[in-house]
Amino acid sequence: MTTAFRRLKSIALGTAFGTVCLASIGTAPALAQDIIVGLITKTEINPFFVKMKEGAQAKAKELGVELRSYAGKVDGDNESQVAAIESLIAAGAKGILITPSDTKAIVPSVEKAREAGIMVIALDTPLEPITAADATLATDNFRAGELIGQWAAKTLGDAAQDARIGFLDLTPMEPTVDYLRDQGFMKGFGIDIQDPTDIGDEDDPRISGHDVTSGNEEGGRRAMENLLQRDPTINVVYTINEPAAAGAYEALKAVGREKDVLIVSVDGGCPGVKNVEAGIIGATSQQYPLLMASMGVEAVVNYVKTGKKPENSPGLEFFNTGVELVTAKPVEGVPSIGVEEGLARCWG
Amino acid sequence: MSGADTDSRAGPAGYEQVLKKTDPSIASFEEEAATPLKRLQHFLHAHPTAIPAIVLVLAILLFSIIAGQRFLHPFNFSLVLQQVTIIGIVGVAQTLIVLTAGIDLSVGAIMVLSSVVMGKFAIDVGLPVPLAFASGLVVGTLCGIVNGLLVTRLRLPPFIVTLGTWSIFFALNLWYSGSESIRSQDIAEGAAFLQFTGTPFVLGQARITIGSILMLALVFLFWYILNWTSFGRHVYAIGDDPEAAKLAGIRTNGVLLSVYAIAGLICAIAGWALIGRIGSVSPQAGYTANLDSITAVVIGGTSLFGGRGSIIGTLIGALIVGVFRNGLALSGVDVLWQEFAVGFLIIAAVAIDQWLRRVSA
Numbered sequence: 183m184t185t186a187f188r189r190l191k192s193i194a195l196g197t198a199f200g201t202v203c204l205a206s207i208g209t210a211p212a213l214a215q216d217i218i219v220g221l222i223t224k225t226e227i228n229p230f231f232v233k234m235k236e237g238a239q240a241k242a243k244e245l246g247v248e249l250r251s252y253a254g255k256v257d258g259d260n261e262s263q264v265a266a267i268e269s270l271i272a273a274g275a276k277g278i279l280i281t282p283s284d285t286k287a288i289v290p291s292v293e294k295a296r297e298a299g300i301m302v303i304a305l306d307t308p309l310e311p312i313t314a315a316d317a318t319l320a321t322d323n324f325r326a327g328e329l330i331g332q333w334a335a336k337t338l339g340d341a342a343q344d345a346r347i348g349f350l351d352l353t354p355m356e357p358t359v360d361y362l363r364d365q366g367f368m369k370g371f372g373i374d375i376q377d378p379t380d381i382g383d384e385d386d387p388r389i390s391g392h393d394v395t396s397g398n399e400e401g402g403r404r405a406m407e408n409l410l411q412r413d414p415t416i417n418v419v420y421t422i423n424e425p426a427a428a429g430a431y432e433a434l435k436a437v438g439r440e441k442d443v444l445i446v447s448v449d450g451g452c453p454g455v456k457n458v459e460a461g462i463i464g465a466t467s468q469q470y471p472l473l474m475a476s477m478g479v480e481a482v483v484n485y486v487k488t489g490k491k492p493e494n495s496p497g498l499e500f501f502n503t504g505v506e507l508v509t510a511k512p513v514e515g516v517p518s519i520g521v522e523e524g525l526a527r528c529w530g
Numbered sequence: 531m532s533g534a535d536t537d538s539r540a541g542p543a544g545y546e547q548v549l550k551k552t553d554p555s556i557a558s559f560e561e562e563a564a565t566p567l568k569r570l571q572h573f574l575h576a577h578p579t580a581i582p583a584i585v586l587v588l589a590i591l592l593f594s595i596i597a598g599q600r601f602l603h604p605f606n607f608s609l610v611l612q613q614v615t616i617i618g619i620v621g622v623a624q625t626l627i628v629l630t631a632g633i634d635l636s637v638g639a640i641m642v643l644s645s646v647v648m649g650k651f652a653i654d655v656g657l658p659v660p661l662a663f664a665s666g667l668v669v670g671t672l673c674g675i676v677n678g679l680l681v682t683r684l685r686l687p688p689f690i691v692t693l694g695t696w697s698i699f700f701a702l703n704l705w706y707s708g709s710e711s712i713r714s715q716d717i718a719e720g721a722a723f724l725q726f727t728g729t730p731f732v733l734g735q736a737r738i739t740i741g742s743i744l745m746l747a748l749v750f751l752f753w754y755i756l757n758w759t760s761f762g763r764h765v766y767a768i769g770d771d772p773e774a775a776k777l778a779g780i781r782t783n784g785v786l787l788s789v790y791a792i793a794g795l796i797c798a799i800a801g802w803a804l805i806g807r808i809g810s811v812s813p814q815a816g817y818t819a820n821l822d823s824i825t826a827v828v829i830g831g832t833s834l835f836g837g838r839g840s841i842i843g844t845l846i847g848a849l850i851v852g853v854f855r856n857g858l859a860l861s862g863v864d865v866l867w868q869e870f871a872v873g874f875l876i877i878a879a880v881a882i883d884q885w886l887r888r889v890s891a
Contacts, residue, residue, distance in 0.1 A: 226701075226704055226709070227704060227709060227813065227814050227817070228709065228814065229708075229709040229710050229711075232704075232708070232709040256817065354864070354865045354866040354869075391862070393859065393865065394865050397814075398812060398814045398815055398817075399711070399808035399809070399810055399812045399814075399815055400616075400804075400807070400808050400812075400815045400816065403807065403808055404613055407609055407612075407613065408855075408856065408859040408860065411600055411606055411609065411856070411859075411860055412600065412859070412860055412862070425711060425812060425814060428711070428713070428714060428808070428809065428810055429808055429809075431714075431809075432714065432728075432807075432808060432809040435809075436728075436730060436737070437737075452710075453710070453711050453712075453713045453810075456713060456715075457713065457715075460715055462715070
């Protein structure tokens, strides 16, 4: 029994130690006149955030400011992000750029930072409420979903009336990006979405089912296999991102259905766009993480110099960093760019 | 305290023969004090895979009632087998370590790092595919040796060692891969052998992959090694009581080091199976493999305190989790309830283990 207790204790200590170590990566003494900009991403694993960090670093170097970056251990790791904000407040940062893992739970920490006079900009994923940040630079994720929804409906033509759609979402927690893309797709496809913040309250008979993927290949494959087991007639697959789409394709290939199922996705990473080129993904909505990060650093420097905050895009509650539909088979009425341009602008 | 554990595991022969030789009157005296529950406890203590096997059968019965035909279809069973392939293989490595009263949190990271090395060496560096494949196996084994040296030479607790190397191996993986996946189609073109484990073949209505066969082969190989070789018996002995094992003349450090090295190699093989499963080489994959493998080990009836349990149990444990996830998904149950069910199974399994440990007390 004592060994059991000791083991439990070491688990607890180990976990706490890991979190502290993680949060303290990247702190170094700085000169007083330096402007410190903090970047807090969801993880170091996802290439999207790796690119975001690269964009921020390049811009920080160009403007001569210091960038300190932090990341959670996994998607959904709120504690590491809270610790990162605390460290940045203590370090006297002027601005914090954050892609929140838990869009609601992080808000009290964000408020503390703003009370300390720090400008907080949400990147990619809006906080809840969106006004909890001074500004939000993001992909219009609802629009991203809407574009692939419209494209899928137009591509199917009349067959869209009897489509069987499988949804490969992100996590059971349904963060904003998850429901925005999912519900955007539904709206674009012509499904009544009811509550736009809730996945799964729809009653359209064309919806075959939902499953979660954690946004990676393994999850995508497993989720697709399970959806196909429930309903082998699925012929349209919405995916939260391109790794999930690649996994779904493997599952479809295993049962010989890869040719007659339409896969759509969101992200615009280089492997994803290449998959569009190869006909594996029908269309993907491309977003621009490098732009988000470099604009964020610029906005902080601008705020320190002039006191001005970034303004929202007209009609939106955030600044839209843009989204483009990438497809090799454009349809009328849905604006898109070709694979070549998509490859030139892809990340990761 | 639990010296009897090793005897009971030394094949049925030792334990039961001793039991037969004992004075029956004394035995009946003991029996009278013992309720049927006590006797059940003894039976399960001697047969640690009995409970997981019963649970698996019950789970299959349960879901064939709830989810019906679709669940019972042979294709669905082969699908579950495919879905547990990765965890099953990693579970073999995890079982070896847990049997020595250790734990390995770095298994998932070793697996992914090895698969990234295989993919990058073959596609980006342009090495011949067999060489790239071998390099991945070597990297996995080296990772295991690092763990083993830290445990045996520096005498650090395995939990802390592998918690640390988990982060280190994962960071190396992210650095070397640049967090970028290698596409399935590029691998199919340049290094098809790496996807070999994903090759399916049809067996009646079922669809089995080479990866699943590989998993079953590894399970039986290590079942044999653990039960019928002196090395295997040493692994159990060290887990049960390292001091006694040392006094009995076992080179405990040598055995421990080889266990960690072999575990690293098995994780690298799991990395190969992972490429077959998802087609691509993804540095993001397998992040939860460490916890999933411990889950399979625990549900499979292997004691986290070492010395008792079996590889077959781990395979059954992985299958139980697979059947629950698949069955609940087919029944249309929300994902969070799948997590709930798995958590429930873990606690039940550990509770039973604690209860069984009191047999020898």
